[in-house]
Amino acid sequence: MEKKKRYYPNFPGVPGWIYGGNLNFERVLFLLHRITGLALIFYLFAHIIVVGFRAYSPEMWEMVMGRISGHSNPVILFFEWLLVLAVIFHMFNGMRLIFLELGFFIGKPSRPVYPYRTSIDRQRIFTWIMMILASIFVIWSIFAFFMGGGNHA
């Protein structure tokens, strides 16, 4: 019996974002942008549910906040800090993408002469500036969360 010929579907799918190879810096940022974006959407739903407890009664609200607020539980404080990291990264990378996808800082088409100078090289400085700004906010968030620098009572 002759075996039927078929092609191997060499299709990485969503896991290919991670193991698909050639992880250049911008591709890592793309991956982090997706992950933090999903995390923020899930947080939004959880946030609506938690805040929804206020609709029942003030006592209910006090009870819920007493259990899951970062003031009472250091583990939840840590997760809240991770959430702030996600917001900071998503914000600055999003601003970077708005500028770059509207054609700023990526240069004009030019004669390709080896060694090629591409939009990756041209936008690198801008990307680093945005990431440094983001890391300043990350350092601030460490002070605010864990060293009492913020308005935590």
Place this chain on the structure above:
Amino acid sequence: MGYDMGKPVKKVRFRVFRYDPEKDDRPHYSEYTLEAWKGMSVLDALNEIKAEQDPTLSWRQSCRMGVCGSCAMVINGKPALACQTQVLKLDTDVITIEPLKSFPVIKDLTPDLQNLFRHHTHVKPYIIRRNEEELTEENPTEEFLQSPEELEAFLQFSYCIKCGACVSACPVSQSDPEFYGPQALAQAFRYISDTRDEGEEIRYAIVDNPQGCWRCHFAQSCTFVCPKGVDPAMAIQYLKRDLVLMSVGMKKEKKRAQKAPLGAPTDRVPEKYVPPEFTIAKPE
């Protein structure tokens, strides 16, 4: 033995992706060990393996000098042309060779590129004129004038050799086969920015959809791997910019190529024309 072009430098192990549709259900890897010599490309290594160790190995190749775009494959995780990748410059003892990702594998290292060309033809990669007779005239009386600056606006994108490395590298193409892909979108921009072309409205309408240029999330992997410096990521961002400017009514009128009667080309060279300077990279 037609391969002894240099002295052997070191032994290199090649892990090669194997899949035979008539025998295998799942792909596996075969290992071969070769003496690498200075100047040996991965394509040379594959030829040497096929000649001396395993005649069943198959891949696609033609020009072996980075012009035809047949031999693109994933080498150590990065899509590249096998003929342009030096074995010794990879600087590893084990070299993993796989077919391009996101394309079905016909056999071993041979991908089926139909999806690439389907998207490529979809964006109408040719000059469109309102008066079609201009393109079909047998005895033309006029020709288009194009300055060097107007040429450089699209020259970079016309260097595409359709090897499929950018589509293989693109994370969006890896998860969505209906995304047009960096190659097709770069070609759409190449013809839109050509002053001879008059079909930009048709092409903007084609790429302005969720599977078109808005699917690009700017991971820039396409530009990172392109062997010809085509920079598809830049082309896609300019497509988006044009579409945004059009939607708010701020898009400038496109410059059209002038037509001139046929004549000796030297008559029309501007007096101030200075040829562009080239810097030629020195071989290491």
